[in-house]
Amino acid sequence: MSFDQSKWVWRNGSIVPWEDATTHVSAHALHYGSGVFEGMRCYETADGPAIFRLEEHLDRLYQSATVHGMDIPYTCEELTEAICELIDRHDFKSCYVRPLCYYGTSSLSLHPARCPLEVVILVWPWAPYLGAEGLEHGVRVTVSPWKKFHSEMMPTTAKASGQYINSVLAVREAVSRGFDEALLLDVEGNVAEGSGENLFVVKDNQVFTNDERHSILLGITRDAVIQIARDLGYEINIGPISLTDLLKSDEAFFTGTAAEVTPIREVDGTLINNGERGPVTKEIQSAFFAATSGRHQRYRDWLTYVVPQTVAGIH
Numbered sequence: 001m002s003f004d005q006s007k008w009v010w011r012n013g014s015i016v017p018w019e020d021a022t023t024h025v026s027a028h029a030l031h032y033g034s035g036v037f038e039g040m041r042c043y044e045t046a047d048g049p050a051i052f053r054l055e056e057h058l059d060r061l062y063q064s065a066t067v068h069g070m071d072i073p074y075t076c077e078e079l080t081e082a083i084c085e086l087i088d089r090h091d092f093k094s095c096y097v098r099p100l101c102y103y104g105t106s107s108l109s110l111h112p113a114r115c116p117l118e119v120v121i122l123v124w125p126w127a128p129y130l131g132a133e134g135l136e137h138g139v140r141v142t143v144s145p146w147k148k149f150h151s152e153m154m155p156t157t158a159k160a161s162g163q164y165i166n167s168v169l170a171v172r173e174a175v176s177r178g179f180d181e182a183l184l185l186d187v188e189g190n191v192a193e194g195s196g197e198n199l200f201v202v203k204d205n206q207v208f209t210n211d212e213r214h215s216i217l218l219g220i221t222r223d224a225v226i227q228i229a230r231d232l233g234y235e236i237n238i239g240p241i242s243l244t245d246l247l248k249s250d251e252a253f254f255t256g257t258a259a260e261v262t263p264i265r266e267v268d269g270t271l272i273n274n275g276e277r278g279p280v281t282k283e284i285q286s287a288f289f290a291a292t293s294g295r296h297q298r299y300r301d302w303l304t305y306v307v308p309q310t311v312a313g314i315h
């Protein structure tokens with residue numbers, strides 16, 4: 001990925017040139033990871049660019065901020081307007097959107113009391129996170145020696161900057177051994193999630209995923225896929241997933257805003273569905289992309305158009 005096409009950043013209420021959106025080296029967040037953020041995707045549709053599940057992402061941003069004692073000085077409507085304006089200004093047909101609220105410069109005491117809360121939004125085009133090839137043929141995954149932190153150590157359902165060092169360690173280690181992605185177990189030894197994705201497995205035509213009791217971020221894509229799979233007639237089972245469940249599954253896939261719906265074709269040398277994307281994964285993936293591109297009428301409410309639709313009945 002690159003920021004080559006990003007020309008502006010929304011910062012604390014106004015749009016500024018990309019190169020001016022700098023922060024001082026004494027910023028609290030740079031030292032301690034004291035920020036909360038979101039990641040969402042804006043997709044190309046026949047009615048112009050539309051952000052997938054914007055409301056849910058902003059809800060989670062405010063929830064993450066609350067958990068970390070931050071008071072975001074902008075309303076949800078203001079951030080929605082800012083995001084749409086920034087995408088429109090870039091004229092992007094599709095892109096990734098990254099709002100970030102972080103403590104800036106004032107003091108490096110651990111308690112950020114006097115530090116100003118900075119709010120920024122970045123947008124850039126971002127190809128499929130685990131590769132277009134990965135979307136079609138699946139990715140190779142390894143179980144990480146790093147465990148996913150438990151919710152008693154840090155709030156797992158919030159999306160805070162500092163906690164991502166756990167994911168960074170895991171993905172670096174996985175890639176250094178030639179894998180595409182890491183799979184983290186929870187402290188009890190069950191499967192938690194990927195470094196930036198939730199996990200689903202398919203067995204005997206039933207779909208399984210875990211929940212926050214297994215130290216996962218409650219993904220918005222996960223939620224969309226649960227709804228899509230139910231609508232397609234699959235039974236969804238939510239509960240612990242052991243490594244054996246995964247290794248013996250008929251199919252497995254990751255979900256996430258960045259990774260979308262990516263099949264898993266191998267876990268540490270064990271092939272899943274003979275190393276190919278499985279039929280259930282393919283069906284769910286097709287419905288997901290129909291939803292993100294506005295081709296699936298049932299899920300039109302999940303889209304926020306960057307330029308509001310005026311034709312009656314679109315919203």
Ligand SMILES: Cc1ncc(COP(=O)(O)O)c(C=O)c1O
Nearest residue numbers: 196197198217219220221256257
């Ligand atoms: C650790 C982790 N788990 C799961 C997800 C998937 O969440 P979502 O579908 O909301 O992007 C993400 C991505 O944000 C993540 O970083």
